[in-house]
Structure formats: C-alpha cells, structure tokens
Amino acid sequence: MRKLIYALPALLFAGLAFYFVLALQPDYDPHALPSVMIDKEAPAFSLTGLNGAGISRDGFKGGPVVINFFASWCVPCREEHPLLMRLAEKEHIPLYGIDYKDTPEAARRLLGEFGNPFRAVGVDADGRAGLDFGVYGVPETYVLDGSGHIRKKFTGPLTARQVEQELLPILRQLSGGAS
Amino acid sequence: MRTLLLALAMLVGLGLPALAVDPYEQLADPVLEARARELSTGLRCLVCQNETIDESNAGLAHDIRTLLRERLVAGDSDAQAVKAIVDRYGEFVLLRPRLHPATLMLWFGPGLVLLLAAGGAMAWLRQHRREARPPIPLSDDERRSLQTLLEEKQS
Amino acid sequence: MITEFGHFALILALCVAIVQSSVPLIGAARGRAAWMEVGRSAALVQFLLVAVAMGVLMHAYIVSDFSVINVAQNSHTDKPLFYKITGVWGNHEGSMLLWAFMLALCSAAVAAFSGNLPADLRARVLAVQGMIAVGFLAFILATSNPFLRTWPVPSNGNGLNPVLQDPGLAFHPPFLYLGYVGFSVAFSFSVAALIEGRVDAAWGRWVRPWSLASWCALTVGIALGSWWAYYTLGWGGWWFWDPVENASLMPWIVGTALIHSAIVVERRETLKSWTILLAIVTFSLSLVGTFLVRSGVLSSVHAFAVDPRRGAFILGLLVIAIGGSLSLYAARAPALKGGGIFAPISREGALLLNNVLLATCAATVFLGTLYPLFLDAIHGPKISVGAPFFNQTFVPLMVPVLVAMAVGPMLAWKRGDLGAAMQRLWMAFAAAAVVVLGMFYVTTGAPVLAILGLGLGVWTACGVLTEWADRVRLFRVPLRQSWHRAVHLPRAAFGMTLGHLGIAITVIGISAQPFQQEFLGYMKLGDQAALAGYQLRLDKVERVQGPNFVADEATILVTRGTQTVAVQHPQRRYFQLQDQTTGVTSIRSGLDADLYLAIGDPNEDGAWTIRAYWKPIVSWIWLGGLVMAAGGAVSLSDRRWRVGVAHKLRRPRGLQIAAGE
Numbered sequence: 001m002r003k004l005i006y007a008l009p010a011l012l013f014a015g016l017a018f019y020f021v022l023a024l025q026p027d028y029d030p031h032a033l034p035s036v037m038i039d040k041e042a043p044a045f046s047l048t049g050l051n052g053a054g055i056s057r058d059g060f061k062g063g064p065v066v067i068n069f070f071a072s073w074c075v076p077c078r079e080e081h082p083l084l085m086r087l088a089e090k091e092h093i094p095l096y097g098i099d100y101k102d103t104p105e106a107a108r109r110l111l112g113e114f115g116n117p118f119r120a121v122g123v124d125a126d127g128r129a130g131l132d133f134g135v136y137g138v139p140e141t142y143v144l145d146g147s148g149h150i151r152k153k154f155t156g157p158l159t160a161r162q163v164e165q166e167l168l169p170i171l172r173q174l175s176g177g178a179s
Numbered sequence: 180m181r182t183l184l185l186a187l188a189m190l191v192g193l194g195l196p197a198l199a200v201d202p203y204e205q206l207a208d209p210v211l212e213a214r215a216r217e218l219s220t221g222l223r224c225l226v227c228q229n230e231t232i233d234e235s236n237a238g239l240a241h242d243i244r245t246l247l248r249e250r251l252v253a254g255d256s257d258a259q260a261v262k263a264i265v266d267r268y269g270e271f272v273l274l275r276p277r278l279h280p281a282t283l284m285l286w287f288g289p290g291l292v293l294l295l296a297a298g299g300a301m302a303w304l305r306q307h308r309r310e311a312r313p314p315i316p317l318s319d320d321e322r323r324s325l326q327t328l329l330e331e332k333q334s
Numbered sequence: 335m336i337t338e339f340g341h342f343a344l345i346l347a348l349c350v351a352i353v354q355s356s357v358p359l360i361g362a363a364r365g366r367a368a369w370m371e372v373g374r375s376a377a378l379v380q381f382l383l384v385a386v387a388m389g390v391l392m393h394a395y396i397v398s399d400f401s402v403i404n405v406a407q408n409s410h411t412d413k414p415l416f417y418k419i420t421g422v423w424g425n426h427e428g429s430m431l432l433w434a435f436m437l438a439l440c441s442a443a444v445a446a447f448s449g450n451l452p453a454d455l456r457a458r459v460l461a462v463q464g465m466i467a468v469g470f471l472a473f474i475l476a477t478s479n480p481f482l483r484t485w486p487v488p489s490n491g492n493g494l495n496p497v498l499q500d501p502g503l504a505f506h507p508p509f510l511y512l513g514y515v516g517f518s519v520a521f522s523f524s525v526a527a528l529i530e531g532r533v534d535a536a537w538g539r540w541v542r543p544w545s546l547a548s549w550c551a552l553t554v555g556i557a558l559g560s561w562w563a564y565y566t567l568g569w570g571g572w573w574f575w576d577p578v579e580n581a582s583l584m585p586w587i588v589g590t591a592l593i594h595s596a597i598v599v600e601r602r603e604t605l606k607s608w609t610i611l612l613a614i615v616t617f618s619l620s621l622v623g624t625f626l627v628r629s630g631v632l633s634s635v636h637a638f639a640v641d642p643r644r645g646a647f648i649l650g651l652l653v654i655a656i657g658g659s660l661s662l663y664a665a666r667a668p669a670l671k672g673g674g675i676f677a678p679i680s681r682e683g684a685l686l687l688n689n690v691l692l693a694t695c696a697a698t699v700f701l702g703t704l705y706p707l708f709l710d711a712i713h714g715p716k717i718s719v720g721a722p723f724f725n726q727t728f729v730p731l732m733v734p735v736l737v738a739m740a741v742g743p744m745l746a747w748k749r750g751d752l753g754a755a756m757q758r759l760w761m762a763f764a765a766a767a768v769v770v771l772g773m774f775y776v777t778t779g780a781p782v783l784a785i786l787g788l789g790l791g792v793w794t795a796c797g798v799l800t801e802w803a804d805r806v807r808l809f810r811v812p813l814r815q816s817w818h819r820a821v822h823l824p825r826a827a828f829g830m831t832l833g834h835l836g837i838a839i840t841v842i843g844i845s846a847q848p849f850q851q852e853f854l855g856y857m858k859l860g861d862q863a864a865l866a867g868y869q870l871r872l873d874k875v876e877r878v879q880g881p882n883f884v885a886d887e888a889t890i891l892v893t894r895g896t897q898t899v900a901v902q903h904p905q906r907r908y909f910q911l912q913d914q915t916t917g918v919t920s921i922r923s924g925l926d927a928d929l930y931l932a933i934g935d936p937n938e939d940g941a942w943t944i945r946a947y948w949k950p951i952v953s954w955i956w957l958g959g960l961v962m963a964a965g966g967a968v969s970l971s972d973r974r975w976r977v978g979v980a981h982k983l984r985r986p987r988g989l990q991i992a993a994g995e
Contacts, residue, residue: 308675
C-alpha cells in the first residue's frame with residue numbers, strides 16, 4: 001500500500017503519456033470543430049442571386065443539395081475549385097454556392113475565370129447566413145437532405161478522398177431514401 | 180492547409196492593432212452595452228482559439244459580437260443571448276464550461292485534489308506525531324524565563 | 335564554412351554529452367575517481383561546443399547569411415542589429431538551440447561551482463544533466479537543425495514580422511528558458527539522490543540555491559511575457575490563462591513549492607521524498623510545457639512550430655526522462671525516511687500547508703489546461719476552459735495561501751504558537767479591515783471580490799512587514815540599533831520578506847484592475863473625451879515615416895482641470911513589405927495609475943478609433959514580480975550557500991545511514 005503511493009506519480013504520468021500518444025496520431029486535428037448543426041434544420045435564409053435567381057432554404061426542399069460557402073478572397077477555396085467543377089460536370093451534384101462576405105463583382109470575376117460549378121449562387125455580403133450556419137472559416141460545405149436538415153458538414157477545402165468516401169455515399173443514401 | 184490558414188489567421192490576429200470592439204458596434208444604451216461586454220468576455224473567438232470575442236478583432240468575433248448585441252436589443256435575457264450563439268457554434272464557445280457529466284471532473288477535480296492533498300498531509304502528520312515521543316511542554320514559568328534569556332542573548 | 339563549423343560543434347557536443355551521461359555514472363558505481371572526474375571536464379567542453387554553435391548561428395544572423403534556411407526564414411537585412419540577434423531564438427530551431435545552450439550553461443555551472451560536493455554525487459548529477467543534453471541535442475540535430483543550407487541563396491530573408499521586433503519579446507524567452515532549464519539541476523540532484531538512496535540536510539542546502547535561481551529567472555520571464563502582452567495587444571490584457579502561459583505558470587507554482595519544501599529538508603531533515611518528487615515534477619512540467627508548445631497539440635497563438643514529428647520525438651524524451659525518473663522514484667523513495675517529530679503548528683507545518691495549497695493550485699491549472707484535450711481524445715464534447723474557470727477555482731485557492739503567508743513566518747520551528755502569531759498580526763488585520771471597509775464606503779457598486787482581494791493583499795503586505803519589523807525590533811530599540819539589525823539580518827530572511835512582499839504587491843495590483851475605466855469611441859481632430867477625471871483631446875494625426883513602416887501618429891493632450899498632464903502619441907503602423915498593420919500603444923505609466931492610449935482605424939467620416947484606459951496601479955503587477963525575483967536574488971546571496979559552508983554540514987556516510995534508519 002505504502003509502495004503504491006510512491007508509484008502513483010509514475011502511474012499518473014503513464015496515463016498522461018498514453019493520452020499524448022493518442023493526441024499525436026496523424027489524423028487527430030486539435031483544431032477540428034464538429035458542427036452542432038448536424039441533423040438540425042438548416043437556418044432559414046433568403047439571399048439575392050449573383051446571376052439572376054436568388055436562393056433560399058425553402059427553395060431547396062425536395063431533394064438533397066450541397067451548399068458551398070466560398071469567397072473570392074479565400075485562397076483555399078481556389079484549391080478546391082477544380083474539384084467542385086468536376087463534381088458539377090461529372091457527378092451532376094446539385095451544388096449551390098453562397099458567396100460569403102464578398103462583393104458580387106469579385107465573385108463574378110472568380111467564377112468567370114475558373115468556371116462556375118454552382119446551379120445558383122446567393123450573395124451573403126454581411127456574412128449573416130454564414131453566421132446562422134455556424135460558419136467559422138471559408139470554405140465550408142454543407143449537405144442538406146430533402147426536408148432541409150443539415151446532414152453533413154465539411155470544413156476547409158474538400159479533398160478527393162472526402163468526396164469519394166463521404167460526400168458521394170451520403171448523397172446516394174439521401175436521394176435513395178427520397179425516391 | 181487548414182492549420183496553415185489558422186496559423187495565418189492567428190498571425191494576422193496578432194499583427195493587427197488589436198482594437199477589439201469597434202466604436203460603431205457599441206449600443207447606445209450603456210446598460211445593454213455593459214451586459215454585452217460582460218457576456219463577450221465569456222465567449223471564445225473560434226478562429227483565434229485563445230481570445231475572447233471581446234478581445235479579438237477577427238471578422239467572426241465581430242459577427243458574433245453583433246449578433247449578441249442584436250439579441251440583447253431584441254430583449255433576450257443573458258442566457259438566451261448566449262444560447263443563440265451556442266446553438267450555432269456549440270459549447271466550444273463557452274469559456275466557462277457548463278457543468279454536465281463530462282465536465283464533472285473538471286469542476287470538482289480541484290476540490291478533490293485539495294481534499295486528497297490535505298488528507299495525505301494530515302495522515303503523514305499523525306504518523307510523525309506517533310513515531311516521535313512527545314516532548315514535555317514547558318511550564319509557563321519556564322517559558323517566561325526562556326523568553327528573557329533569549330531576549331538578553333539577542334540584544 | 336563557418337556555419338558547418340557550428341553544425342560540427344553541435345554534433346561534437348552530442349558526442350561529448352553521451353560521454354558525460356555514461357562515464358561518470360559508471361565511475362560512481364564502481365568507485366573510480368578518474369571516471370567520475372570525466373563528468374566535470376565533459377560538462378565544460380560540452381558547454382564550450384554548444385556556445386560555439388550558438389555563436390555561429392548568431393553570426394549567421396548578424397551577417398545575414400541567407401544560405402542558411404533558418405536565417406532566410408527568420409531574418410532580413412532591414413532588421414535592426416539588436417533584433418537580428420534576438421531573432422536567433424524567435425523561431426523554433428533557434429529557441430531549441432537556446433534551450434540546449436542554457437542546459438549546457440547549467441551543467442557547466444554545476445561542474446565549476448561544486449568543488450565541495452562529494453565526488454560521487456557530483457558525478458551522478460552531471461551524468462543526469464548529460465542525459466538530458468543528449469536528448470535535446472539529438473532532438474535538434476534530428477528534427478530542428480538550424481544549420482541547414484538552402485540553394486539557390488535567396489536575395490533576402492522573409493523574417494521581418496514586426497510583432498516580433500519588440501524588447502519585451504526579445505528577453506522573454508531567454509529568461510523563461512533559463513528558468514525551465516535551471517530546474518533541470520534540481521531534477522538531476524534528485525535523480526542522483528535516488529540512485530544513491532541518500533538525502534540529507536546538505537542535499538537540501540545544495541538544491542535550494544539552484545531552484546531559487548531558476549525560480550527567479552522564471553519569475554522574470556513570466557512577468558516580461560505578461561508585460562509584453564499588456565503593452566502590445568492594445569487593450570491592456572496581461573494574463574489570458576492561455577495554454578502556453580499556463581505551461582510556464584505550472585513549473586513556477588511547483589517550483590515555488592519546491593523552494594519552500596527544500597527549506598524543510600535543510601532545517602528539519604524531513605519531507606525528503608516529497609521534495610524530491612517536487613523537483614522531478616517541476617522539471618517534468620517544464621518538459622511537458624515544451625512538448626505541448628512544440629508539438630502543436632495545443633492550439634495557441636504562441637505555438638510557432640507545429641510539427642507532429644517533432645512532437646513524437648519530444649514525447650519520446652518525455653517518456654524516458656519523466657517516466658524513468660518517476661519509476662526510479664517509485665522504486666527508491668519508499669526507503670527514504672524523514673526525521674522525527676513534525677508538529678502541525680510550526681514553521682515546517684506552515685510550509686507543509688504551503689505545499690498542499692500550491693500543489694492543488696498547480697493541479698488546478700494542469701486540469702484546466704489539459705481537460706479539453708482529454709475530453710477530445712476520448713471523443714467527448716468539445717469544450718473550452720478559459721479565464722472564468724480559473725477565476726472560480728484558482729483564485730479561491732490563493733486566499734488561504736495569502737492568509738497563511740502572513741502567519742507562517744511568525745511561527746517558530748518545531749513548535750509554534752499560533753495565538754501569539756495572530757496577536758502580533760493584529761495591525762495587519764486592522765489595516766486590511768480599514769482598507770476593505772473604506773473601499774466599500776468610498777465606492778458604490780464596486781466588485782466585492784476586488785475589494786476583498788485588495789484587503790487580502792494589504793493583510794499579506796502588513797503581515798510580512800510586521801514580521802520584518804519584529805525581527806529588527808523596530809521602535810522597540812533605538813532606530814540606530816534597528817538599522818544595525820536590518821543590515822545584519824540573514825540575507826535569506828530578508829529575501830523571504832522581499833519575496834512575500836512581491837506577491838502582496840502583485841495581488842494588490844491585480845485586485846485593483848476591476849476599477850479600471852475605459853473610453854472607446856471615434857474622435858475627430860479637436861474632439862474631447864473624459865476618462866477618470868482626465869480630459870483627452872485629439873490634437874492631430876500625422877503621417878510619420880519609420881525605417882520600414884509608415885505610421886499614423888496621434889497627438890493626444892491629456893489634461894486634468896487646467897493642468898496639462900501629458901502629451902501622448904499612440905501609433906498605427908503599416909509595414910508595406912508584410913502588408914501588416916500593428917498598433918503601438920502609448921502608455922503613461924506611474925505607480926498610481928497608467929494612462930493607456932491606442933489608436934485604431936479611421937471611419938468613413940475621418941474620425942479615428944480611440945481606445946483609452948485608466949488602469950489604477952496596474953504596474954504593481956509586474957513590479958511585484960520584480961520584487962519577488964529580487965527577493966530570490968537577495969536570498970541567493972546569503973552566505974550559507976557560499977562555497978565551503980555546505981561541505982562541513984555533510985555527515986559521514988555511516989552516520990547518515992544510522993540516522994536514516
């Protein structure tokens with residue numbers, strides 16, 4: 001018993017070291033923040049369109065959609081742009097954009113230069129829609145189901161792996177369930 | 180990339196003149212404004228990771244400050260206004276974590292450590308009183324004469 | 335070529351450190367004097383080699399040798415010479431080299447100033463120091479080598495981060511590291527004592543000055559960091575309970591406990607195994623702090639190196655150093671027995687209470703810092719632990735610490751008289767009561783806790799001064815005689831008085847902060863604003879050209895009534911090369927209050943954002959830190975630490991074992 005007390009510091013440290021090993025795993029990201037909005041109804045929004053028609057939450061009811069928050073000033077957005085183009089052209093994903101804290105001119109220039117993967121783009125100049133969604137840095141990508149609930153959120157630029165392993169399966173599942 | 184972005188945001192956050200609350204954000208009503216400031220010091224700016232929204236000049240912190248003030252102006256109680264933000268960003272924004280099963284050890288940990296440490300010290304003291312023979316205390320006369328002796332020696 | 339020389343010196347230092355960590359240890363085990371002596375020369379040579387490496391890197395910074403990646407990334411020809419030099423440790427690789435340099439310095443100091451140490455103990459201490467050096471030098475060479483070259487050589491560096499060009503930030507890391515690393519000596523003494531299975535009063539007497547010196551450096555380092563945050567960040571914050579700050583606070587708290595418990599070992603030959611544990615934990619916390627900052631496990635503004643490979647390496651070091659020493663502790667400490675009677679009401683009892691409370695404080699900071707990470711690792715909810723948590727847990731723990739701080743020094747060794755001590759403290763109690771009641775009377779709606787904090791600070795300060803006055807028999811003997819006593823007071827006693835007074839000053843300074851006043855608004859030229867009885871007038875905003883920036887410099891006239899108090903010039907600097915804007919605050923600092931002015935962006939109407947604070951006695955916070963460190967330094971100058979004194983105290987080994995049984 002007495003000996004055990006003297007061993008206590010070493011045992012406590014063993015626990016601590018075990019935790020540190022966990023924390024150093026390559027797939028562990030201390031900065032990652034899960035969204036609290038998952039499985040909740042998406043916040044109501046109604047935004048004027050960048051080119052013509054605007055977008056609103058209630059307009060999305062009926063089928064799963066993917067909403068991508070982007071901005072012309074956001075460097076990582078350019079990184080994921082080719083992937084979004086591929087998703088729209090090859091996979092025919094219903095992709096909608098929300099231009100976050102940006103000017104319409106700059107966004108038009110961006111989409112003109114790199115191509116427009118979005119079926120429609122809403123302008124969220126003051127970032128209010130982003131705030132309601134809990135966006136904390138662009139790009140962020142949300143998957144909404146047919147009833148307007150958020151099913152999945154990706155923070156940061158999408159990767160090809162995320163698309164293959166997470167985005168496409170969940171979309172298949174959601175549209176399968178709807179039909 | 181994400182980490183880099185955050186690192187960049189942090190650097191920028193450090194680099195800018197960190198004038199947190201901008202004058203135009205302030206509410207005309209000093210009582211409401213004071214409440215907003217008070218609540219702000221308990222909310223974390225998500226992109227700067229270690230600053231409160233009251234201190235941070237990041238865009239997101241500005242947005243949350245504005246939202247907080249909107250809610251207060253709309254007549255929300257402090258708890259309701261904070262809830263509006265927690266609903267969007269989760270309990271992560273609360274710098275004072277709520278008491279629930281997952282934070283029990285956090286809130287009661289210090290007290291527990293104090294009890295253990297005090298208990299350990301007491302047990303140790305008792306053991307060391309037992310081990311040694313108690314000295315016979317000085318009588319009052321003895322103490323007085325010792326005191327005079329000591330004082331003589333000192334001066 | 336010179337750079338390769340430094341690189342080579344570092345590799346050689348590693349080789350010497352390997353010798354230092356092994357040969358003396360074997361020598362001590364086999365009783366071979368010559369082998370044991372190797373430790374001394376190896377420590378000195380290793381220091382020379384690391385110093386050469388450090389000098390070479392510094393040279394590369396001074397001559398702006400951009401073929402060295404580290405220099406290219408972190409320096410620039412336009413930097414002032416002073417910041418070129420301090421830039422050496424303003425980055426990960428350089429700061430690790432500084433770490434190793436400090437460590438070698440400490441080892442060399444042990445080697446040089448330990449003539450009176452028994453040869454076997456010295457050999458073991460130096461060997462343990464050598465082991466730590468091996469770990470860190472290998473870490474630098476394997477993952478963070480500052481001497482690597484790049485090709486083609488860039489025409490200029492890109493390290494001109496204006497935020498880092500600051501005197502406070504330049505001196506903060508060296509002091510902090512000296513403190514962290516200095517505790518390695520106490521750690522090595524502890525491990526050596528565990529290997530020997532022997533701790534006595536002399537051991538306590540050797541460990542204490544090293545711990546005290548490290549504690550002083552750490553105190554200064556923390557105070558500098560806090561002061562830097564205060565004048566840089568533009569709203570006068572000085573402590574954020576940021577994980578990186580906590581990483582430096584934890585060793586400070588445990589180190590404080592250590593310098594107190596070492597007194598008990600020295601005076602009463604008891605609390606030995608506890609003191610050894612404290613010494614191990616203090617240095618371990620320094621290492622854990624380094625790991626947390628360097629690995630990127632913590633998300634923090636300060637963590638400039640985010641690299642899991644480095645994290646894995648440091649984790650390996652942690653497991654060997656901390657795990658090894660604590661296992662050794664588990665095996666050997668039960669055999670260490672303390673001396674006889676220990677009364678709760680006595681000086682040693684008070685020091686025990688101090689240790690119980692400080693250990694709890696440290697555990698609280700530890701819990702608050704790491705709890706979110708723990709929860710995250712077990713897939714619990716994401717939470718944040720910030721200032722409100724620490725204010726509710728840490729701050730209440732400080733109350734008994736401060737209350738006891740006034741009483742403890744009044745108690746005699748072995749058996750104190752609590753009643754008599756309390757009687758002697760009646761003036762301190764009265765002073766605190768007057769302050770608290772007076773503050774309640776003068777202020778309305780003031781924060782109650784702040785007033786109680788002020789009262790507590792006054793209680794501690796008066797208690798400490800009472801103890802000192804009693805010692806010099808102030809007003810009880812003629813003043814001349816008191817003066818004579820004051821001058822001839824043991825330095826250690828005077829150091830304690832200063833150290834405790836420093837804490838009281840800091841506490842009073844902190845407690846006064848809720849009374850600060852703020853002005854925040856737009857001001858056009860000629861506009862006036864009122865702040866805490868002062869009038870501020872924005873007279874002009876000028877464009878001024880700096881060496882590598884342009885600045886908007888405001889001229890703000892501060893008046894009180896009809897009297898001009900000051901003309902202050904806060905700036906908003908724009909660094910074109912980095913496209914970065916920083917604010918330079920203008921602070922009129924005084925012992926009574928600081929006037930803290932900052933200028934921000936203009937609005938559309940051409941009015942400037944002005945932020946102004948009146949912060950009562952805020953400078954006391956850092957002043958207290960300096961007084962604390964000065965107390966430690968005075969205590970260090972006590973003659974009983976000097977060479978030759980400790981030697982006579984150590985008893986022959988046979989007697990020691992008999993006493994230990």
